[in-house]
Each structure stands twice: as C-alpha cells, then as structure tokens.
Amino acid sequence: MTIKKSATGVFSLLISLIVIMAIGACSPAGDSSTTSSEGQVPDADAIDLIIEGEYIVTMDEGGNVIRDGAVAVDGGLIIDIGTASEINSRYNAKGRLPGENRIVMPGLINGHSHAAMTLLRGVADDLALMDWLNNYIFPAEVEFVDAEFVRIGTELACWEMIRGGTTTFVDMYYYPDVVAQVVESCGLRAFISATVIDQRSPDAEDAADSIEKGLAFINNWKDRNNRITPIFGPHANYTLNAEQLKATRAAANDAGVPISIHMSESPFELEYSKQTFGMTSIELFESIGFLDGPTIGAHVVWPTEEEIKILADRRVGVIHNPTSNMKIASGISPVTDMLRAGVLVGLGTDGAASNNDLDMWEEMRLAALLQKVDKMDPEVMSATTVLNMATSGGSEAIGLRDKVGALEIGLRADIIQVSFDDVHFVPTYDVISHLVYVADEQDVASVTVDGKLLMREGEFLTIDTNRVRREATALAGRIQAALAERNQ
Numbered sequence: 001m002t003i004k005k006s007a008t009g010v011f012s013l014l015i016s017l018i019v020i021m022a023i024g025a026c027s028p029a030g031d032s033s034t035t036s037s038e039g040q041v042p043d044a045d046a047i048d049l050i051i052e053g054e055y056i057v058t059m060d061e062g063g064n065v066i067r068d069g070a071v072a073v074d075g076g077l078i079i080d081i082g083t084a085s086e087i088n089s090r091y092n093a094k095g096r097l098p099g100e101n102r103i104v105m106p107g108l109i110n111g112h113s114h115a116a117m118t119l120l121r122g123v124a125d126d127l128a129l130m131d132w133l134n135n136y137i138f139p140a141e142v143e144f145v146d147a148e149f150v151r152i153g154t155e156l157a158c159w160e161m162i163r164g165g166t167t168t169f170v171d172m173y174y175y176p177d178v179v180a181q182v183v184e185s186c187g188l189r190a191f192i193s194a195t196v197i198d199q200r201s202p203d204a205e206d207a208a209d210s211i212e213k214g215l216a217f218i219n220n221w222k223d224r225n226n227r228i229t230p231i232f233g234p235h236a237n238y239t240l241n242a243e244q245l246k247a248t249r250a251a252a253n254d255a256g257v258p259i260s261i262h263m264s265e266s267p268f269e270l271e272y273s274k275q276t277f278g279m280t281s282i283e284l285f286e287s288i289g290f291l292d293g294p295t296i297g298a299h300v301v302w303p304t305e306e307e308i309k310i311l312a313d314r315r316v317g318v319i320h321n322p323t324s325n326m327k328i329a330s331g332i333s334p335v336t337d338m339l340r341a342g343v344l345v346g347l348g349t350d351g352a353a354s355n356n357d358l359d360m361w362e363e364m365r366l367a368a369l370l371q372k373v374d375k376m377d378p379e380v381m382s383a384t385t386v387l388n389m390a391t392s393g394g395s396e397a398i399g400l401r402d403k404v405g406a407l408e409i410g411l412r413a414d415i416i417q418v419s420f421d422d423v424h425f426v427p428t429y430d431v432i433s434h435l436v437y438v439a440d441e442q443d444v445a446s447v448t449v450d451g452k453l454l455m456r457e458g459e460f461l462t463i464d465t466n467r468v469r470r471e472a473t474a475l476a477g478r479i480q481a482a483l484a485e486r487n488q
C-alpha cells in the first residue's frame with residue numbers, strides 16, 4: 001500500500017486507520033495489541049479473522065453455497081460459517097476481509113508439481129519428449145540445480161501459487177530440506193518429496209543413497225510444522241527397478257509417510273514396463289506390494305480397466321495433469337472412467353517446464369474440456385466435478401481431507417477470496433460455472449493458510465517478490481547463456 005505525501009487532514013487520518021486495520025489483519029494469531037476493524041480495542045474474546053463474501057462456496061459434502069456469508073477463523077481453524085450477519089453478531093474479530101464482489105472458497109490443491117522448475121519455464125518448448133529432456137532439461141539440471149537453484153525456484157513457485165489461490169501442493173524435486181525451508185517461510189501447506197531415482201542426481205548418487213538421504217529429511221521434518229508433510233517421491237518405474245521400488249515403500253511405511261510417484265504417464269512408460277517387467281505399470285506396483293500404503297499417482301494416462309479397479313481398491317490418489325499431458329503429448333487420461341469406478345482423482349500442474357505455469361484454474365478448465373471432446377459428450381464432466389477435484393476431492397486424493405479441502409467447522413483455515421470485479425464475470429448467473437470456465441490466477445484477491453494471511457488484495461505478505469524476481473532473472477540469464485553455448 002502506498003500513501004500519497006499530499007494527503008492531509010481527515011484523509012490522512014483515514015489512511016492511517018486503514019493501514020492499522022491492514023496490519024491488524026496480518027498479525028499472527030494471538031496478537032491482541034492491534035486495533036479491530038471497528039476501530040475499537042478488541043476484547044479478549046476477539047477471534048483472529050472474519051472472511052466475508054457474497055458467495056461462500058463451501059465444497060462440503062452437501063455442496064452448500066451461502067449467499068452474503070462469512071467464515072470465522074481462530075487459532076488457524078475454521079470455527080464457524082454462516083451468513084455475514086449471523087457471524088458478525090456472534091464474534092468480534094481482530095481482522096476482517098470485506099466481502100463485496102468476493103467469492104470465498106477453500107484454497108486449491110495442486111496434487112503434483114516440481115516447484116523449482118519454474119526457473120526452467122519456457123527454456124525449451126514444442127519439442128519431442130526425448131529431445132526436450134536430453135538436450136535442454138537434463139543438461140540445465142545437471143549444470144545448474146543446486147540448493148540455491150531450488151531455493152529461488154521454489155520461492156518463485158510459491159509466489160505464483162499464492163497469486164493463483166493454491167494453498168496446498170505436492171512437490172517432487174531435489175534438496176527437499178531447502179523446499180521445506182521455503183514453504184515454512186512463505187506460509188503454504190505442502191507434501192514435500194524426497195526424490196528417489198537410480199541415477200546420479202543433483203543431491204544423491206543412486207537409489208540407495210537417495211533413500212538414505214530421504215529418510216534423514218523425513219526424520220528432520222516429520223511432525224515439526226503442521227503445514228509441512230515430508231514424503232517419499234520415487235520417480236517412476238523406468239528410473240527405479242522393482243527391488244528399489246519395494247525398498248522405497250518399506251522405508252516410507254517404516255517412517256509412516258505417503259509416497260508420490262509418476263504412474264502410467266506415457267506410451268514410452270507403457271512399452272518399457274511391458275518389456276522390462278512383463279506387465280503394465282500399475283500391475284507391477286500391485287504385484288510387488290508397492291501400493292500397500294498411502295500412494296499418490298501422478299498422471300495415470302494409460303491404465304487398463306483392470307488397473308483402474310486396482311487404483312480404486314487400493315485408494316490410490318490419482319492426480320490428473322491435463323496441460324502437461326497435452327503439451328508433451330502423453331495422451332488423454334480416462335478421468336471420467338476412473339471417477340465412475342470410484343478412484344480418488346485430484347488435479348495438478350506438473351512442473352512449469354511442461355505447463356508452463358502453475359495456474360490451477362487453467363487445469364480445471366482444461367480437465368473439463370479435454371474429457372468432453374475426448375468422449376464427444378459435453379455432459380461427461382461438470383463444472384462442479386472439476387471444482388471438487390481441485391478442492392475437496394483433491395485433498396481426499398492426497399489423504400488430507402481431515403484437514404483441508406472444504407469450508408467446514410474444525411478444518412484448517414485454508415481459504416481464498418476470488419474477486420469477481422473483472423469484466424469476464426459479468427453477468428454472474430452461476431458462480432460455480434464462473435470459477436471453472438472463467439476465473440484465472442489474477443482473479444484471486446486474498447489467500448489465507450492455517451488462518452494466516454499470505455496475500456491481501458494482491459499484496460504479498462510473506463514473500464519479497466522484488467528480490468525473487470531479481471534472483472530468478474539473473475539465474476535464468478546464466479542458464480540461457482550456457483544452453484546457447486552448448487547447442488551451438
């Protein structure tokens with residue numbers, strides 16, 4: 001917020017008051033020294049925050065939408081939901097987000113990402129997978145991915161995810177300790193994978209080394225921060241053999257953490273699996289007991305009917321990544337068939353090198369459109385189904401539905417406000433339709449995670465965006481120069 005020096009008298013007093021209100025709303029829970037939004041010293045019973053909206057899209061089991069509503073937040077939790085007049089008559093609050101032209105809904109769940117790859121956004125596009133990987137992505141990673149790269153790239157990703165209303169993401173990359181430190185300071189919620197891969201990677205020598213280092217990371221972060229869940233991220237069944245996959249599952253079960261893995265992503269993987277193991281990917285996972293524990297499977301583009309049954313029985317959380325699947329030409333995931341069979345399906349962006357952004361609104365829109373044109377049936381996937389995949393259904397797919405994914409009393413307060421000031425929301429007949437078919441990341445007005453404000457009216461409260469932009473641009477310049485020299 002900027003204050004004009006020429007402001008005088010009543011105007012400057014008003015501005016000062018607004019500044020105090022804004023600071024009050026951003027203060028950590030328990031800070032009772034600030035002035036309330038009514039301009040009074042709050043009483044000891046004042047709750048932390050009230051978030052108002054013309055529509056409260058709860059994404060609860062009943063699909064309830066409350067007109068002119070509010071959500072009461074205290075101690076990081078949602079403690080009440082109702083009409084704004086009900087909530088305001090019951091509570092005083094230290095902070096308040098006004099609801100005019102605002103939709104309030106649960107934060108979005110990005111079920112599959114490689115956050116730090118934002119630094120490789122647009123480094124090479126429109127290439128065949130192996131050309132893209134071997135001549136651009138892998139060389140850039142080998143030469144440049146270190147702890148500093150991961151710190152800057154993850155900060156850039158957190159900035160973009162906060163901008164777009166994502167409040168939880170599932171990440172798979174290198175230097176997970178660094179990712180966790182960034183997530184801790186930026187305020188988001190994340191599952192952070194220790195990547196397991198049987199090749200020399202930026203932070204490990206081989207599969208055994210990555211499991212060992214992964215365990216150290218998990219022990220370091222388990223139960224340390226309510227927002228951070230350390231997990232194992234075995235890369236895929238074409239970068240790990242059956243023994244290594246089994247060893248990773250055993251280590252994950254011993255540590256009591258879930259697994260996230262690329263699963264049945266491409267025709268290449270399908271062929272490789274048949275030739276190497278004599279069966280398709282999910283059959284292999286089932287046959288070696290790899291699915292004996294919480295599992296998040298990214299992509300799942302090529303499952304057989306039998307494999308879809310296995311996914312449903314094993315309650316594997318499938319993460320659909322429509323943009324990445326289209327851009328790399330991996331194929332069209334049979335999402336509607338999986339949903340019909342009872343598979344838990346969420347949405348993800350994949351890394352920004354194959355997307356090229358982290359906009360979950362775009363994923364929602366593309367998920368709906370892709371199924372419709374694939375099945376040549378516009379009724380096959382509704383806006384409500386897609387919105388559910390990005391919120392409540394997504395949180396169920398990653399095993400976090402008891403904490404987040406809906407606006408329900410007792411869940412953690414991961415809440416966003418979407419502005420419908422922009423022309424593309426006019427007129428508004430059906431708010432769910434607009435959220436899926438119209439909204440984009442620039443429409444998000446405020447983001448709250450665990451009851452703490454991370455963005456307020458487009459202002460970032462936990463990230464120094466100027467510094468991140470400067471550092472990311474400088475590093476990208478070095479990557480571009482190195483690739484140009486290499487590919488001369």
Ligand SMILES: [Zn+2]
Pocket residue numbers: 112113114262298350351
């Ligand atoms: Zn991926």
